[in-house]
Amino acid sequence: MILRDNPVLIRELLVNLRSPRAFLLQFVYVAFLGVMVYFAWPATEGQVSSGAAQRLFDLFFLGQFFLVALVAPTFAAGSITGEKERKTYEMLLASPLTPTSILVGKLLSSLTYLIILIVSSLPLIILCFLLGGILLSEIARAYLILILAAGTFGLLSLACSSYFGRTSSALVVSYLVILPLAILCVILTRTNDTVLRDFVSIAVLPPWCLTIWAVVVIALNRRLLRPPDVGSEGKEVVDEEQEMKYAIGVVIDRDLFPDKLFAPAKRTDLMPDGTNPVLDKELRSEIFSQGTLMLRVVIQVSMILSIPLMAVLLFLRPENAAYYVSYVLTFNMLVGPVFSAGSITQERERQTLNLLLTTLLRPGKIVFAKLIAALRVSTVLTFLLTEQLFLAYILIPELRDRWWTLIIYLAIIATTCLATSTIGLFCSAISRKTSVAMILTYMTLLFLFVGPVGLRWYLQGFAGGISEDRLSAFTVTSPFSSAFSIPMKSSQYSTNEQTTGSLVMRLIPGINLPVWAVFLLGYPPFCLILFGCTYVAFRYRWWRAGGT
C-alpha cells in the first residue's frame, strides 16, 4: 500500500513525468553538463592531469549538490500547501489513505524527478573517472551524499509544507533551513583532510540524516493523522493577538521599532482620504494574514546565523566583510521574492482579483502599491542584518578607516532589495500560479546573481586566454561580485590582482569603472524598465477586460 498502488504517488508521477517539459528539462540539463565536460576536457591526450579530473569532479559534485538543495524544495515545499491552496487537502485527509502512504507518495513523487536528473549525470561522471585521478569509492561516496541530501532536504521541505498554509512561505522557510545545512555539509565533505572527509561522509552524515528523517516523519505523521483545527472552510483564521501569546522566541510587536517599519499597526478607524488602499491592505493585513510564524522563523534563523558569521567574517578577519555582505545578499535573495512573487498571483488564486479589478483602482496604482509593500518589507528585514555591519565599522579601526566602503555595501544591499522585489513582481504578473512565479523568480535571480560568479570561476579554471577585464565584465549583474570588487585592503588592490582578478572593467574605452559602480548604476534603470513591463503585463493581461 505504501509503495505499490499508492494513489498519491501514482497521480503525481503521472502529472509530473508525463509532461514534455520534464523531458526537455532533463535534456537541457544533460546537454549543459556535457558542454561543461567538453570544454574542460584536456586538450592534448598526453597532458592528462589528475588535477583537471578532480576539479571537474568537484564542479560536478558541487553543482549537483546545490541543484539538489535548490530543486528539492521547489517540488516538495509545494506538495502539501498546493493541496491546501486547491482545497483538496481535507479530501485527502478524510480519505482512507494512511498518513504514511500520503507522506511517502508526496516525498517520492517530488524527489523522483530530481533523482532521475542525478542519475542521468552518471555517464558523464564515469567519463571523468576515465580521465584518471578519481577513486571509484569517491564517486560512490558523492552519490551517497547526494541521495541522502535529496531525502533530507525533501523531507524538511515537506515538513515546512505541512506547517504553512502557503507555498511561498513553505518554500522560503525550507530554503532558510536547508541552505545553511547544505553549506555546512559541503564544508565538511570538501575539506582537504581525507580522513576527516571520509569519516564525516560515512560515519557522521548518514546517521544524522536518518535521525532527521525519523523525527520529521513522526512529526508529520502526527500532523496528518490529527490535523489542527482549521475551521469550517478549511482555512485557519489567525488572530494575531492570540498567536502572540503562544509565540516562542522573537515576538513581533507592531507598535515597536523596528517591527513597525515593516508591519504598521492595524487600523482602528477608517483610512484617511487619499490613501492607496492596496498599499494599506498589503502592509497592514496581508503580511500577517497567514500568521506571524513564517516571519518569526525567518527573522530568528537569519539572526542566529548572523552571529557566528559576524564573529568570523567581521571581527576576526575584517578584510572578509564582503562575505558577510554576501550573506545578507543571499538572505535577501531568498526572502525578497516571498513578498513580491505572490502578490499578483495570490489575488487570482484567492479569487479576489475580480473584486479588485471591478473597482476604480488604476492598474498602475495597484502594481505600484504591490511593489512598494514588497520592497518595504524585504528591505526592512534585510537591513535588520546590517546592524552587525554598522557595529563592526564602529568598533574595528581597520574598517573605520575605510568607512566609505560601508556606504557602498549598503547601496549594493539596497539595490539588491530593489532588484529582487521588482523581478518577483514581474514574474508574478506573468505567471498564473504563485508557485510558478516563485520558482521563476528564483531562477531569474540565480541566473543574474549567482550564474555569472559560477561562470567566471569555471572560465578561470578551464578556458585560458580570456582577460580578467572580460571576465569581470560578465559579473556586473551579480551583487556578490560587486561586493567582492570593493577593495578591502589598500595593499590588496595593487599586489593581489592576480588572485582576486581584476576589480575594474572597461565599459567605455578609456574610463575604468569598478564592477560595483556598474552594478549600482545599472540596476535602477533596469528595475524601472522591468516595472514598466510589469505594469504593461498586468494591464493587458488582467486589468483590461480580464485574462480569460
Add this chain to the structure above:
Amino acid sequence: MIEVTHFTKRYGDFVAVDDLTLSIGAGEVFGFIGPNGAGKSTTIRFLATLLRPTSGEGKVAGKSVTKDPMGVRRVIGYMPDDFGVYDGMKVWEFLDFFAVAYEIPRTYRKKIIGQVLELLDLTHKRDDYVNGLSKGMKQRLCLAKTLVHDPPVLILDEPASGLDPRARLEMKALLNELRGMGKTILVSSHILSELADFCTSIGVIERGKLLAAGSIADITRQLRQHRVLKVRVIDDSAERAASILRDEENVKTVEVFDQTLTAEFHGHEDDLARLLGRLISAGIGVHSFSEDDLSLEEVFMMITKGIVN
C-alpha cells in the same frame, strides 16, 4: 440601461456564448436563468468588464464595456459567483478597503459602511475576521461590498447560492428593496422560482444561446400554447383512450400510468373541447379531464428542452 449586442465568446473551438443580444431597461429586474454551463457567468463577466469578447459589444448606462471599462465600473456593482476574501481583514476593514477603492470620501464612508452593514444584517459581525465568516455571511458581505458606492446597476451572479431558505427569502426582500430604490438589476440563477416573484423580465439561456427573453407575462403567453393534459378514466379503457389521443394531431406525447393519461397538448380551448367529445363518443368513461397548471420549474424544463423556440 444594459444592452448586449451580438456577444459571442469562444474558448478555442468551444462556443460558450453564441451571438447573444439582450436589452434591459432602466429600473428593470432581469432574471437570467439557465442550467449549469449555459453561459450565464460568461455573459455577466463580460458585462462586468472582466472578459474580452470574441465579438460583439455591450453597453451599460450608455458606456461601452469594451471601450470605456472605467466608466462602466463606476456605475455597476458586480458580485461574482465565486469569490474569495482577503485574509487578515475585519469586516469593516474589508468594506472600507472597497469604499476607498471606489474613491468615496471618508466622511461618507463612515455613514455608508454602517448603512450597508445594517441593510445586510451584518452589524454584529463588524469586528470579525472576514476569512472566518461562513459562506452565506461572505455572500452577504460581498453584496454589501457591491453596494458601497451606490451603483445604479447591479450585476449579481447567483447571489442566493449557498444561502439557507431564510436568507434566500431575505435576499429576495433585499433585491425588492433595491428595485424600489430604482436600481437596475441583472441577477442570474438556475432556479426560476427564486427569480419569478420579483423579476420584471427573464431571459433563458442554454448552451450559449438565448432561448427566450422578455417580460414574465410574454414568456407565459408563449407557453400558453403548450398545455399538459391530465385525463383519468375508469376501468381498463386507458389504452384505448391513449390510442385516440395519439391519433389527434394536436397531441404530442402521451404517457399512461395506471388509469391516468398525461398528454402534451398544442392548441386552443375549442380543440380541447372537441377532444373530450371524441373520447366520450368513443365510449370511454372519462372521470376527470383537466389541464395541469405549469409550475415555473416545468416552464424552465420545457424551455430548456427546446420546446419554446
